[in-house]
Amino acid sequence: MTSTAHIDISRVSKVFGAGEQGAVTALKDVDLKINKGEFIALLGPSGCGKSTLLSLIAGFQTASSGAIVQNGRAIAGPDASRTVVFQDYALFGWMSLQKNVEFGLKAKNVGKRERAQIARDFLARVQLSGFEDKLPHEVSGGMKQRAAIARAMAPDPEILLMDEPLGALDAQTRVLLQEEISRLSSESGKTVVFVTHGIDEAVFLADRVVVMSPRPGRIRQIVTSHLSFPRTAAMRADPWFTSTVKELWESLKPEWQKEDKQ
Amino acid sequence: MTAQAVSSPATLSAPAPSRMRSASRRMLALNLIGLGLFFGLWQGLASAGIINAFLLPSPVDVVAALWEMSNDGSLWVNLAASLKRVCVGYLMACVVGLTLGFVCGSSQVMAEIVRPIVEALRPVPPLAWVPIAILWFGLGDLSAYFLVFLGCVFPLFFGAYTAVRSIDRNQINAAKCLGASRWLLFSGVLIPASLPIMMPNLRLALGIGWMCVVTAELIAAQTGLGYLIQQSRMLFQIQNVVAGMVAIGFVGYVMSAAVERIERRINAWAPSERD
Numbered sequence: 001m002t003s004t005a006h007i008d009i010s011r012v013s014k015v016f017g018a019g020e021q022g023a024v025t026a027l028k029d030v031d032l033k034i035n036k037g038e039f040i041a042l043l044g045p046s047g048c049g050k051s052t053l054l055s056l057i058a059g060f061q062t063a064s065s066g067a068i069v070q071n072g073r074a075i076a077g078p079d080a081s082r083t084v085v086f087q088d089y090a091l092f093g094w095m096s097l098q099k100n101v102e103f104g105l106k107a108k109n110v111g112k113r114e115r116a117q118i119a120r121d122f123l124a125r126v127q128l129s130g131f132e133d134k135l136p137h138e139v140s141g142g143m144k145q146r147a148a149i150a151r152a153m154a155p156d157p158e159i160l161l162m163d164e165p166l167g168a169l170d171a172q173t174r175v176l177l178q179e180e181i182s183r184l185s186s187e188s189g190k191t192v193v194f195v196t197h198g199i200d201e202a203v204f205l206a207d208r209v210v211v212m213s214p215r216p217g218r219i220r221q222i223v224t225s226h227l228s229f230p231r232t233a234a235m236r237a238d239p240w241f242t243s244t245v246k247e248l249w250e251s252l253k254p255e256w257q258k259e260d261k262q
Numbered sequence: 263m264t265a266q267a268v269s270s271p272a273t274l275s276a277p278a279p280s281r282m283r284s285a286s287r288r289m290l291a292l293n294l295i296g297l298g299l300f301f302g303l304w305q306g307l308a309s310a311g312i313i314n315a316f317l318l319p320s321p322v323d324v325v326a327a328l329w330e331m332s333n334d335g336s337l338w339v340n341l342a343a344s345l346k347r348v349c350v351g352y353l354m355a356c357v358v359g360l361t362l363g364f365v366c367g368s369s370q371v372m373a374e375i376v377r378p379i380v381e382a383l384r385p386v387p388p389l390a391w392v393p394i395a396i397l398w399f400g401l402g403d404l405s406a407y408f409l410v411f412l413g414c415v416f417p418l419f420f421g422a423y424t425a426v427r428s429i430d431r432n433q434i435n436a437a438k439c440l441g442a443s444r445w446l447l448f449s450g451v452l453i454p455a456s457l458p459i460m461m462p463n464l465r466l467a468l469g470i471g472w473m474c475v476v477t478a479e480l481i482a483a484q485t486g487l488g489y490l491i492q493q494s495r496m497l498f499q500i501q502n503v504v505a506g507m508v509a510i511g512f513v514g515y516v517m518s519a520a521v522e523r524i525e526r527r528i529n530a531w532a533p534s535e536r537d
Contacts, residue, residue: 060435080441090432094454094531103450104440135531155440 005033005069006191007057007159012066014052014217025216026052030066032210032219039185039192041206043199043248045256049217050195054163057193058084070159080104083152087164089144091136097123097147098132104155122150125184142173149181153188160185162194166201175233178204182231199248203241204231211248213255223248319501327505336490341509343485347403348475351410352468359415359467360460363422364452373423380419388413388474396482406478406486413474414467421463425456461525468521472514487513 014027027049042050055061059077068075105115126146166174185192202209211221226240307313308320331337366373388409395405437451479488494502
């Protein structure tokens with residue numbers, strides 16, 4: 001297979017359960033090529049398979065059919081080249097924020113002093129200097145997620161996978177973190193796959209917004225951004241931004257209403 | 263949001279140390295009143311001759327008996343024998359029970375193979391194993407180890423099993439995608455994440471182990487606190503029987519309190535993490 005894409009998803013389906021009635025098709029024939037350094041947002045209502053797709057890219061689950069290829073090699077399992085930021089943070093509660101960020105470096109056998117230094121730098125980049133020794137339960141949700149982002153970036157992965165990372169945060173914190181995520185990802189040049197059900201969040205952050213629809217989960221539309229990097233707060237007033245958010249809302253509304261009734 | 267603004271509620275939520283100390287002092291006082299009432303009533307009834315001293319000696323007699331056994335060394339020799347047995351049996355049960363529990367918790371296949379065996383053996387009380395224990399191991403340490411092991415191994419197994427199964431899947435996934443080796447996943451994530459859930463069972467098993475060792479010694483040993491009680495009963499030294507019981511209760515309480523202290527330190531991070 002000769003592919004220039006960083007991640008090449010071809011004809012991927014995922015079926016949960018078995019039997020005529022029990023089987024649920026979470027994803028059906030998904031095709032998507034993701035380029036190096038690209039920021040992809042997977043957008044859609046719950047049940048559209050966006051988190052399942054992310055989990056397949058992470059290697060936590062395997063596809064029922066089709067292939068996901070990274071740099072020409074099939075993804076076989078979780079790997080430090082693809083780190084994940086979870087909605088519920090999944091920080092290790094018994095470790096300080098510093099130790100959490102050091103975890104991936106420890107797994108890479110980075111020396112003690114060096115990993116302490118790298119972790120401190122990353123905590124500084126997510127504005128958590130001074131909180132190195134706090135335990136996760138001692139800090140706010142926004143700070144937990146910053147620490148989780150630092151933890152995912154510290155081992156220098158090629159790809160950052162974010163599974164509704166801002167879903168559990170209040171609206172103000174979410175807006176601030178969106179800007180920070182945009183800054184961090186454009187600084188680092190990493191490929192990012194970002195799952196969200198927030199239309200404005202997807203349009204604000206992504207190079208391409210991949211819109212998915214449910215039952216069975218599939219890609220229904222891809223929107224390429226006109227905005228430049230890094231994204232700033234002012235861009236939320238950009239005419240392209242506002243009209244795209246509005247259009248996507250109009251087209252997704254029936255599906256959201258359908259989900260709501262079920 | 264500034265970092266300082268967020269950190270203050272966390273410090274506010276902890277009660278002021280002085281208030282906490284006075285609350286715990288009041289609790290201690292109430293505990294002591296309870297104990298005082300109990301022993302006071304017992305001593306009073308004994309002194310008034312309402313309790314037959316042959317059936318139940320007075321607290322003063324029991325303390326005297328304890329003092330005497332402590333001076334002639336028999337209390338310490340037997341206590342040491344019992345402690346050694348409970349420790350060895352408990353550690354063996356930890357090795358087997360926790361290992362099996364961890365394995366079954368992480369592998370559905372192993373769980374389905376092992377669980378029916380465990381479920382079949384678990385309802386048999388350790389006391390019912392005494393004849394087999396004597397047949398296999400004779401009277402003495404080995405029988406006692408075996409009975410303590412049997413008493414402890416099941417709660418330890420279930421403690422580890424349920425703890426591993428209740429670990430947040432995402433934490434394991436997080437560790438895996440950060441490149442954790444099997445060993446780092448086990449020692450750095452599985453063990454610390456399961457400890458808070460496992461600790462109550464570790465404590466429970468130690469209590470059961472202590473009861474089992476006394477049971478074993480009543481029948482299948484020639485040293486230990488259980489043996490001391492049995493021996494004293496045959497010699498009609500009822501004050502020594504009760505003194506032995508008091509020693510057993512006291513040691514059991516101290517062990518449980520010690521483990522609970524460790525438990526509270528381990529759990530320090532856990533409660534707020536669950537909300």
